[in-house]
Amino acid sequence: MADPSNASKLVLVTGASGGVGAEAAKHLAGCGYPVGVGYCRNGAAAQKVVDDIRERYGNALAVELDYASRDSIRGALDTLEKYFEQPVSVLINNGAIAQEKPFETITDDDWAHMQAVNLQGPFAASQEVLPAMRSRGWGRIINITSIGGQWGGLNQVHYAAAKAGLINLTRSLAKMYSREGVVSTAVAIGLVATEMSAGELQTSAGQEKVRNIPAGRMATIGEIAGTLEYLCSDAGAYLTGQTLNMNGGMYLG
Numbered sequence: 001m002a003d004p005s006n007a008s009k010l011v012l013v014t015g016a017s018g019g020v021g022a023e024a025a026k027h028l029a030g031c032g033y034p035v036g037v038g039y040c041r042n043g044a045a046a047q048k049v050v051d052d053i054r055e056r057y058g059n060a061l062a063v064e065l066d067y068a069s070r071d072s073i074r075g076a077l078d079t080l081e082k083y084f085e086q087p088v089s090v091l092i093n094n095g096a097i098a099q100e101k102p103f104e105t106i107t108d109d110d111w112a113h114m115q116a117v118n119l120q121g122p123f124a125a126s127q128e129v130l131p132a133m134r135s136r137g138w139g140r141i142i143n144i145t146s147i148g149g150q151w152g153g154l155n156q157v158h159y160a161a162a163k164a165g166l167i168n169l170t171r172s173l174a175k176m177y178s179r180e181g182v183v184s185t186a187v188a189i190g191l192v193a194t195e196m197s198a199g200e201l202q203t204s205a206g207q208e209k210v211r212n213i214p215a216g217r218m219a220t221i222g223e224i225a226g227t228l229e230y231l232c233s234d235a236g237a238y239l240t241g242q243t244l245n246m247n248g249g250m251y252l253g
C-alpha cells in the first residue's frame with residue numbers, strides 16, 4: 001500500500017528494463033516511492049515500465065545508466081535529481097551481466113568487464129549517491145547479489161567473484177555509514193526465471209538445480225520485490241550489513 005511519506009524518497013533501480021529490476025521498480029512505485037528506472041540498452045522496455053507505473057501508481061522516469069562508465073552514472077543521477085527535484089534516497093544496485101563459460105577460457109578482458117559492470121559499477125554508484133544520503137541522514141543502498149557469490153562459481157567464476165565482492169562492499173558500507181542513517185544490505189538470489197537465467201534453465205543441469213531447491217521451486221520476481229520493500233522501509237533500518245538469502249533453502253550459510 002502507498003505510504004505518503006515515501007514520496008520524499010526517490011528510488012533508483014538500475015537494470016530495470018526487465019526481470020527483477022522492472023518488478024522492483026513497479027512494486028516500489030506502488031508503495032508510493034517516485035522511481036528512476038535505469039536501463040543500459042533497452043530504452044523502449046524501460047519506457048514501458050515507466051508508462052505502466054504512471055498509469056497505475058505515480059511518477060517514474062527512465063534514465064540510461066551504464067555501470068561501465070562513471071560519467072553515465074553521474075549523468076543518470078543528475079537527470080533524476082533535476083526531474084524529481086530531490087536526490088536519490090534509495091539505490092538498488094540490480095543491473096548486472098552474466099557470462100557462462102568454463103574457467104579455463106575466461107580471458108582477462110572477460111574478467112575485467114565482469115568486475116567493471118557487476119562490482120565497480122555498484123561501487124561508483126554508491127559513492128555518487130552517498131553525499132546526499134549522508135547530508136539528509138537517511139539512505140538505503142541495496143545490492144542484488146547471487147548465491148554464486150556465496151558458494152562459489154562453476155560455470156561463471158568471474159560472475160561469482162564479482163558478486164562475492166558486492167557482499168563485502170555491502171558490509172563495508174554498513175560499517176562506515178549506518179550510524180548516519182545510511183543502511184546497506186544485500187539480497188542474494190538463488191534462482192529466478194528471467195532473461196539472465198533463461199539459458200541455464202534450458203540445460204539439464206539447470207533443471208536438476210531447480211529440482212534440488214528445498215522450497216521445490218524458483219523465487220518469483222514478486223517475492224524479491226517484497227523483500228526490497230521491507231529493506232527500503234523504516235522497519236528495515238536495523239538490518240544493516242546483512243545479506244538476505246532469497247534462495248528457497250539452496251544455501252543456508
Ligand SMILES: NC(=O)c1ccc[n+]([C@@H]2O[C@H](COP(=O)([O-])OP(=O)(O)OC[C@H]3O[C@@H](n4cnc5c(N)ncnc54)[C@H](O)[C@@H]3O)[C@@H](O)[C@H]2O)c1
Pocket residue numbers: 014015016017018019020021039040041042065066067068093094095096097117121144145146147188189190191192193194195196197
Ligand atoms: N536470474 C537469476 O536466477 C539470478 C540469480 C542470482 C542473482 N541474480 C541477480 O539479479 C539481478 C537482476 O537480474 P535478472 O535476473 O533480473 O536478469 P536480467 O538480465 O533481466 O537483468 C539484468 C539487468 O542488468 C542490465 N545491465 C546489463 N549491463 C548493464 C550495465 N553495464 N549497466 C547497468 N545495467 C546493466 C540489463 O540490461 C538488465 O536489465 C542481477 O544483479 C543478477 O545478477 C539473478
Ligand SMILES: CC(C)C1=CC=C(C(=O)O)[C@@H](O)[C@H]1O
Pocket residue numbers: 098146147148152153154155156157159160189190191197200
Ligand atoms: C545466476 C546464478 C544463480 C548462477 C551463478 C553462478 C553459476 C556458476 O556456475 O558459476 C551458475 O551456475 C548460476 O546458477
